[in-house]
Amino acid sequence: MRIGSGEGFWSPIVWAILALGVLAIGFAIWLQGRRTYKRGTEQEEPFLSGERLPEGAGVGATHLYWGFAEALKPLLMRLGAFHSGFLGDYVGWLLVLLVISILVVMLG
Amino acid sequence: MGNMPFVVSMILVGLGFLALIVRRNLIKLAIGISVIEMGVNLFLVSLGYVRGGIAPIYTYAPPGFKEMVFPTPQALTLTAIVIGLATTALMLAFAVVIYRHRGTLDAGKIRELKG
Amino acid sequence: MVHAPILAIAIPLLGAFALPILAKLNRRARDLWAVGIALVTLVFGLAVAGQVFASGKPLVYTLGAPSPTASVTEGGFPIRIVLVVDALGAFAGIIALLAGAIGLFYSLQYLAEEEGKTLGTSLLLLLWAGILGLVYTGDLFNFFVFLEITSIAACALIGYRVWESRPPEAAFKTMAMYTLGGLLVLISVGILYGEYDALNIAYLSKLITGTLLDKLALGLLLGGLLMKAGAVPAHMWAPDAYGEAPAMATIVLVANTQAAIYALLRVVFTLFGGALATPGIGWLIASLGTVTVLVAVLMAVVQRHLGRLVAYGAVSQLGYMLLAVGVGVVAAGKGFGEVALKGGIFHMINDLASVGLLFLVIGAIRRAVGSVDLLSLGGLGHTLRWESGFFLLGALALAGIPPLNGFASKFLIYESTFKASPILAAIAVLSSILLLAVVVRAFHGVFLGPKARDVGPAPWGMLVAMGVLAVIIVVFGLFPGFFIERMVSPAVQALLGGRAAYLAAVLGG
Incomplete structure (x- = not known):
């Protein structure tokens, strides 16, 4: 059940067998660990540098990739301005697309 | 002068696009789209016109007629007009709903969906 | 089963318009009707796909002719309206069938009665019929008509939640874009008709030589279809529409957008495949x-x-x-x-x-x-x-x-x-x-x-x-290999080498 692309090929079955092997190795390593975890004790609390966390603290979705979004901010701001939500802009960009496609067909 | 109807219809299409880009009132945007539709309909009708032709109805044709205009573009135009009616009605209905929610018809202010 | 292609379009259309009448009588009957229509459409649609994949030849169905196979008149003029389903059309049809059936089944318990379930289901069936027509048709003007049917039904569904402030805005914007795209397609259809006096895709494909007007028509078609397929920079309607439409409509909207990609393939490879690709x-x-x-x-x-x-x-x-x-x-x-x-x-x-x-x-x-x-x-x-x-x-x-x-x-x-x-x-x-x-x-x-x-x-x-x-x-x-071999490869073959077979199936000889 593999599919070829001319040079490479992709076979999910082979991949699944390999993935199972890797998982088995991981599981074997995990079994070597010490079992000191106890349910219902302080160990269940999230650990953050030993600080006491306020009730309901957690990592929200907006916190993920904060640095990434911050680094790309100039680009993302520009893209956000591009998606202005103004219908006249939508139509203008449609005309741009139309002119580009007509030009490409005429010239190429 | 034979190409005049095509030129006029394309001018209408251009004016409609201009209205869509420049105007901000939702009703006027719907009018702009209608103007483009009318331009396209005019284009279709003038495609089938034959100079001096009569309406393409065989049973009512006068004896000794020379030419008839093409019936197919007229059928296309009728269909396009009906479709245009439906789209215009739907757009105006949404404009009413938007006005009830926001209290404005200014497309520059109706931009909750952006980014 | 000889009438399966037209029935796969006509039955959801009939179902859509009969549904509000049935809803007046009994809500239970309306739901059963919707399920029944979906099942019958699935049967006919899959029968079409099965026939096409089994025979390996495009299936032609002629409307308004003495027999469904008489796609040209006695003098050999291809003026009749035809439905042509080749392997690519059958594949796109399967996608549409899947999306419509799942969306309809989902909507039965998703839509609340007081929020207009009857009209929502009815519009969903209408959109479904439009997409199926879009992928099955072999006539350029009917293509435009089905495009507009999908546009109107899709935009009505996007604005389904009229009591919220965002969906009507999304619906208005999408409607404007869809209508403009449809009109670009219509101008292109007009140009091709004025040049060749034909609307039949196969016949046009045979005649097109690549004149300046042909190029203009292709450019307009590309612009309209790329917009409908969500290409940057005319993609902005898509996040609005997908984000605000009710869930059962969104999955059919995705199928609708993919029908635009199907149309793009059809235009580039079949309609203009001889001269301008x-x-x-x-x-x-x-x-x-x-x-x-x-x-x-x-x-x-x-x-x-x-x-x-x-x-x-x-x-x-x-x-x-x-x-x-x-x-x-x-x-x-x-x-x-x-x-x-x-x-x-x-x-x-x-x-x-x-x-x-x-x-x-x-x-x-x-x-x-x-x-x-x-x-x-x-x-x-x-x-x-x-x-x-x-x-x-x-x-x-x-x-x-x-x-x-x-x-x-x-x-x-x-x-x-x-x-x-x-x-x-x-x-x-x-x-x-x-x-x-x-x-x-x-x-x-x-x-x-x-x-x-x-x-x-x-x-x-x-x-x-x-x-x-x-x-x-x-x-x-x-098991990607299984599906690629059975369904995708025939569709690709229908594109790359199948233009002659497509033309021969419609025009004969």
């Missing part, structure tokens, strides 16, 4: 596709509205399909062009499964919680067990994680694009990684974290609809 057009479509992928994924990073986030993910997948189509045009005669088209066409059904599953889960979340704002959601995994599993599956498939189906098709797209242009391939792979980050963030924000609220699980009907898509994701992922 130049590499320049291929590069245009491929580069627009790559820009679409990149822009949509970057926009998805910063979204906080869950529907809009997944909507941008869906637009990026459309970009992958456009990229594959473009590479397929660029390298039409070479081996990797065929691989690209295989990947692109296979990606259509994979995308429908993964994006559709995500939108159905979002619908369930909206129904349970009443909000899809990432900032206010969280911890839903404690109660919505099935939904969280489905969301994770759909998200991983969307991002192209092996062994799910999204990877199988993206693999083909990457490999073939790399041979055409390594830069485009690199951008596509990079965007896929970014997309994984985006969907992980969405999953984290919605389902993980401390339990915040008690919500009930979705009704069984909605879960079954999601389950069907989940099964498709896993099965297509584990």
Whole structure:
């Protein structure tokens, strides 16, 4: 059940067998660990540098990739301005697309 | 002068696009789209016109007629007009709903969906 | 079964208009009617696909003729209206059938009675009929008519929640864009009719020589269809529409957008395949596709509205399909062009499964919680067990994680694009990684974290609809070779070498 692309090929079955092997190795390593975890004790609390966390603290979705979004901010701001939500802009960009496609067909 | 109807219809299409880009009132945007539709309909009708032709109805044709205009573009135009009616009605209905929610018809202010 | 192609279009159309009348009598009868119409449509649609795949020849059905096979008049004039279903049309039809049936089944328990369930179901059937007509028709003007039927039904469905402020805005904008796209197509149809006095796709394809007017017509068609397929820079309606439409309509909207990609393939390879399918057009479509992928994924990073986030993910997948189509045009005669088209066409059904599953889960979340704002959601995994599993599956498939189906098709797209242009391939792979980050963030924000609220699980009907898509994701992922061989390869062959067969099937000889 593999599919070829001319040079490479992709076979999910082979991949699944390999993935199972890797998982088995991981599981074997995990079994070597010490079992000191106890349910219902302080160990269940999230650990953050030993600080006491306020009730309901957690990592929200907006916190993920904060640095990434911050680094790309100039680009993302520009893209956000591009998606202005103004219908006249939508139509203008449609005309741009139309002119580009007509030009490409005429010239190429 | 034979190409005049095509030129006029394309001018209408251009004016409609201009209205869509420049105007901000939702009703006027719907009018702009209608103007483009009318331009396209005019284009279709003038495609089938034959100079001096009569309406393409065989049973009512006068004896000794020379030419008839093409019936197919007229059928296309009728269909396009009906479709245009439906789209215009739907757009105006949404404009009413938007006005009830926001209290404005200014497309520059109706931009909750952006980014 | 000789009338199956027209019945597959006519029956949902009849069902759509009879539904409100039945609803006046009895609500139970209305639901049974909707299910019955869906089943009958499925039977006829699958019969069409089965016939086409079994015979390997395009299926032609003529309307208004003494017999359905008389596609030309006695003098040999191809003036009759025909439906032509080749392997590509059958494949696109299967996608539409799948989306419509699942959306309809989901809507039975998703739509609330007081929110206009009758009209919602009716519009869904209308949209379904329009998409099926769009992929089956062999006549350029009927193509425009079905395009407009889908536009009107789709926009009415996008604005379904008129009591909220966002959906009508999305519907208005989408309607404007769809109408403009449709009118561009109509101008193009007019130009071709004025030049050749014909509307039959096969006959036009035979006549088109590549004059200046032909080029203008192709440019207008490309502009309208690329807009409808969600290509940057005219993609902005897509996140609005997908983000605000009710879930059962969104999955059919995705199928509608894919019908536009089908139309793009049909126009470039069949209608203008003889004279004007130049590499320049291929590069245009491929580069627009790559820009679409990149822009949509970057926009998805910063979204906080869950529907809009997944909507941008869906637009990026459309970009992958456009990229594959473009590479397929660029390298039409070479081996990797065929691989690209295989990947692109296979990606259509994979995308429908993964994006559709995500939108159905979002619908369930909206129904349970009443909000899809990432900032206010969280911890839903404690109660919505099935939904969280489905969301994770759909998200991983969307991002192209092996062994799910999204990877199988993206693999083909990457490999073939790399041979055409390594830069485009690199951008596509990079965007896929970014997309994984985006969907992980969405999953984290919605389902993980401390339990915040008690919500009930979705009704069984909605879960079954999601389950069907989940099964498709896993099965297509584990056995891609089987489906590519049976369904995708014939469709690719119908494009690359099948133009002569398409013409011969309609025009005879």
